[in-house]
């Protein structure tokens with residue numbers, strides 16, 4: 001993505017996490033998500049605990065390309081100078097949220113929990129804040145939000161229907177929207193991606209007209225079917241190929257190194273688990289029932305987002 005000058009900066013207006021809306025000097029609109037954690041910081045608690053990790057956005061974008069899913073908008077790491085690159089072009093409502101902490105510039109913007117300086121994010125003493133740029137999907141795509149059929153309840157001790165009802169998958173498959181077309185296999189595609197990157201926070205997903213974009217790792221245990229193209233791809237990435245390919249791509253990012261060695265090792269390990277899981281199903285009921293040729297994205301009109 002374009003690394004040029006930032007011409008406008010405003011508070012983010014969607015979602016719960018703190019983010020900025022930026023316009024670059026070639027008119028590209030992008031979301032800026034700041035870094036909260038160092039590369040090797042381990043978030044404790046439930047699988048969805050903590051804030052989103054900016055480096056994970058970069059890794060997931062490239063992983064999606066390697067898996068040939070191509071259904072996420074472009075992501076690239078970026079270091080911004082809060083005082084030189086952002087403040088001078090900031091909207092008034094963003095400017096109002098700037099403050100200083102131990103001499104470093106900070107802001108708290110506007111988001112679900114961003115009530116004041118205690119929820120803000122700070123640059124280093126040099127004014128530099130690392131984060132990622134995510135290309136904004138233009139409004140004319142009309143994103144449609146769907147509740148994820150395999151979402152968590154996010155409440156300790158409260159189980160979701162898919163956790164207690166063995167026939168839940170069949171019920172979802174009877175629902176218009178899932179009974180035909182690519183949607184369910186899209187969810188499986190992204191379930192694999194989410195499992196590989198450790199994203200356990202897929203409560204909703206969005207589609208662009210016909211096409212799906214997001215999903216939850218949990219489907220892996222329930223969906224039991226996988227698109228042939230993804231299965232072939234996963235097989236080709238065994239034995240360390242995945243981490244090797246991804247690491248060499250991530251080396252090119254402006255905020256490299258994006259992942260630590262333990263992250264890369266975990267990716268190969270999780271890929272092994274996905275292959276084992278699908279392999280077990282194949283052994284049990286045969287490849288034809290599990291690995292599906294039909295319903296490919298291409299048959300049903302790709303969103304064209306890559």
Ligand SMILES: Nc1ncnc2c1ncn2[C@@H]1O[C@H](COP(=O)(O)OP(=O)(O)OP(=O)(O)O)[C@@H](O)[C@H]1O
Pocket residue numbers: 014015016017018031052073134135136137138143206
């Ligand atoms: N690149 C993008 N292009 C278009 N719309 C986007 C983009 N990124 C985010 N959005 C919109 O903003 C919403 C929130 O985005 P995102 O999930 O990244 O933020 P979040 O703060 O983590 O929100 P949540 O807590 O709902 O997960 C999305 O559901 C989508 O409608």
Ligand SMILES: [Mn+2]
Pocket residue numbers: 015017052201
């Ligand atoms: Mn989120």
